Amino acid sequence: MxxxxxxxxxxxxxxxxxxxxxxxxxxxxxxxxxxxxxxxxxxxxxxxxxxxxxxxxxxxxxxxxxxxxxxxxxxxADYARTKDSLRKMLSNMSHDLKTPLTVVLGYTEKLKMDQSLVGKERHEVVSNLHQKTLSVIALMNKFFDLAKIESDDYAIPLSKISINEICRKNVLGFYEWLQAKNLQVEIEIPEQPYYILGNEEALNRILNNLISNSIRYGSDGGVFGLTLREDGKNIAIDIWDKGKGISEVHQARVFDRLYTLDDARNPQFQGSGLGLSITKRLTEAMKGSIHLSSKPYEKTVFTCVLKRITY
Known part of the structure; x- marks a missing residue:
């Protein structure tokens, strides 16, 4: 024991x-x-x-x-990027607003100071003043649209829509501009109807932004193209040109808020850096994605991929 x-x-x-x-x-x-x-x-x-x-x-x-x-x-890191993005956004926004507002002020002072302006000359000044005022309003609307799209309570109603006719209508909407630029137009839209889960208003805005950008920045390539095609279980829209394209160093940031290429500050182009950012947000709101592929003077393609509906 x-x-x-x-x-x-x-x-x-x-x-x-x-x-x-x-x-x-x-x-x-x-x-x-x-x-x-x-x-x-x-x-x-x-x-x-x-x-x-x-x-x-x-x-x-x-x-x-x-x-x-x-x-x-x-x-x-996200906070630092956001802080830097906001700083650049405010700087760019200030630049983009200051320039047209200065012109507006100049026209206003000319009308106020020079009482001898009459007839055609006065009409020209008023017309220019009106155009510049509209450009400021358009820029502000884009800015607030982007803020609204990025807010948590923003939702786009999605439904079954036919994409073929929407693509055709958007290209036809730029017919005169395409003709004025003397561009060869290559459109590939199948007769077979494709349906996607999307929003027609948002899709029109996406196509409008991408087509206008392609004509504005890629017209030196002499050709504009739009291709509607199947992409696995999805539908893809390629909007392309053979212009000078976008260098690799810029490609990852073209969808950032108010990010512009150097030539977008040229009055000939009038880029605000908001269009592609809005385009990306609208595409994502429709459960889709957008991608860029660019080889200067070979082919620059913005591809918008959206969910296909087959029933």
Whole structure:
């Protein structure tokens, strides 16, 4: 009996000792993790917490901590990008508004100061003033449209729509401009009707933006094209040209708010940097996607992919 009790006592002592050592090891690990986290937060570094341990619960705890640190870095990076985007947006917006408003002010002062303006000359000044005022209003409307589209409570009603005729109508809407630019027009719209889950008003705006951009920036290639085609279970619209295209350094950012290429500041082009951003948001609101592929003077293609309906 004494032997049994002694054995039990020894086992209990060993168990208590093992538990003490385990708790001590756990506490040391937690202290080390805590110190490393404090150091990372104070230095705002992108380091991770690494610790050699055979304790499964500590290993899992470290995995979750590092996932949280990754997420924290992503939030910080997103915030920095958003802050930089807002700064550039305000700078560009200021530039885009200041120029036409200065012209408007000039025309207004001319009408006010020069009372001798009559007839054709006065009509020309008033007409220019009216056009510049409309351009400012259009720019502001685009800005507020984008803000509305990006808001959480914005929703586009989706339904089954036939896309073939919508594509034809949008190209025909630019007939005179295409003729004026003397562009060769290559349209591929199948006779077979295609149906998508979308919104006709949004689709018209998307096509209007893409077609006008293609004519404005790609007319030096001498050709404009629109292709409607199947893309697996989806429908794709390719709007393309063979102009100077978009260099690789710009391609990833053309859909950013108020991001413009250098020549978009040229009065000949009048780019605001809002059209493609609105186009991307509207496409995504219809559960679709938009992509750019560009090889200068070979082919520049904006491809809009939308969900196909077959029933």
């Amino acid at each position: 004494i032997v049994v009790l002694s054995a039990i006592t020894v086992c209990l002592v060993i168990l208590n000792g093992w538990q003490y050592l385990s708790r001590r090891k756990l506490n040391l690990s937690l202290h080390e993790i805590s110190d490393k986290l404090t150091d990372i937060l104070e230095k705002e570094s992108s380091e991770k917490v690494f610790l050699q341990t055979d304790q499964k619960h500590i290993q899992f705890f470290l995995i979750q901590i590092n996932r949280l640190l990754d997420y924290n870095q992503k939030v910080i």
